[in-house]
Amino acid sequence: MPEFDSFADAYTSGLREVLDGGASVPSVRDPHSKASDFGQKDRPYRELIAHSFRVRDPRKSLAISSALPVNLPYCFGLLAWSLDGRNDVDTPAHYRRGAHEYSDDQHTLSGAFGHRLITAAGGDQVGAIVERIRQDPAHRRTFGLVLEPADNFRRSREYPCAVGVQLFLREDRLTWLTVMRAQQALTVLPYDGFLFMLMHQWAAALLGVEPGPYIHQSGTFHFYDNEIDLARSVTAGTVTSGSLPALPDTPEAAQAAVRELVDVERGVREAAAAGDTAALDRFADTKAEAEFADVARACLTTFAYRKLGDSTTTVDSPAATAEVRDLITAL
Template sequence: MRDPLSKASDFGKKDRPYRELIAHSFRVRDPLASLALNSAFPVNLPYCLGLLAWSMDGRNDVETPAYYRRGAHEYSDDQHTLSGAFGHRLLSAEGDQLAAIVDRVRRDPAHRRTFAMVLTPSDNFRQSKEYPCAVGVQMFLRDGALTWITVMRAQQALTVLPYDCFLFMLMHQFAASMLDVPCGPHIHQSGTFHFYDNEIELAERVVAGPVKSAGLPALPDSAELAKAAAAELIVLERRLREAAVAGDIAAIDEIAATKAETDFTDVVRACLATHAYRKVGDDSTLVESPSASPEIAELIAAL
């Protein structure tokens, strides 16, 4: 790789040899099991939840992902926005595509005109550090359950895959709740499915170690309650992030002590409040939620 705008060339600094599969796909039978847990590569749960809130709010600011994970700014052309943000493109750039498709499926359950675009023709004509990895998503209501297909033009298959899968499986769950149907299979298709040669040792350790699945409590199974849960997720994330950035420990204390409205958002509260304490230098306060599974509680305790 030589393109100075591509992370695959470390933005023009050096080649990054890689290994890949072309046209790879896999299927997840239960998208509620949205996390893959492996001791060799622990998942960053606050980043998962922060990315979810940011995406469900349709935003593209760079500061939100940068709060959870270093390196976000290197993808930004202007150091303020991320032009390829999946949620922004799906939910707000040109209107809420997912809501439009859900409404279409609600009116005609057999519909096939159900593809929401992330990648657009204009991406092929502009010079940017961000050429979205995702092409788009499609959903089908078949046999009373919602099947979801995520189409990626390129998928980093080791360190990025867990976060992309979590995000799109939670979007899948939200769409199913909007239709008041259960989730069917989640299908992930990639034009190139790859990792880099300097990650081979990590890949071998991941493959050698046991992998367990885990998930958050299910979203409410009605449209009204699912919308309310998404709204609470967005507010909790914003309030805790802003309080941590401001060093406002009293605000963090208040949010941490107040149980959220749903089991799903209460686990979000516990995780993001514990993370906020860590950001202000408090390495001992642990916020718990009775709704967290043992696996999720262990992730929060390890922050």
């Protein structure tokens, strides 16, 4: 399995592999699938079967490219939504156009990863796995399921791309393995990778250990033919690794930081939806306790100002790196 120092390196390498050796596949025809644009067009693609990579440091979770700028507000919004175990469609739709087209009822996203891992089926799978590892560090019954048998019988617009995740505590470091049935390698992997690498860090903090390697396995690793030129532009340019402040490394502090992230995301998003600039001003002026949550506050509040037509107000966080500060300024 190829191993990389950062997610940015793994991302770029994967794109090159698809460009150089990916097999051509005709379009999916299922009208319930985005792979056919829900029955509206042909979307042939290139793919690698059974593609895997390993990232040594999951804290290097951002791939920054001028050819395909990362939507950092969506990264934070997706993370908060997932860690809160929600499946409403309005949250991701706030950050990303087109989210509603995946919803069967225009209210929920049935395959939401965080919802299925944390709140569906009567309990928190990640929390249960962490506790099992705490009690028995060598345990292997540590797989959290996203995909479920019923998905194969539903006629739904959303069939989860993730199969599940597995955690291993080895040599006092937590390895996180994500198994994807299908991974769109160009425009979706930067967000799936960010989400699961941050969940990896969170789970490690709940155990009070360092995060070890992050492993990402995909049944099909692909992008569409009409994205080939963009993929070439990304790989021909510079893809920079970006990092965020680490989550606190104790269970109580990590949980508090996640709660702060969830509360900030919800508060800023609801203020933007209501056009409440006074509330946004309060978020802009009030530093979060956890450094990670504070960078999220700066990013999400700046994005909310942009949503309301303010193109000049940029909220800063002293915890942001220069690369992340540039992403926020460019919103």
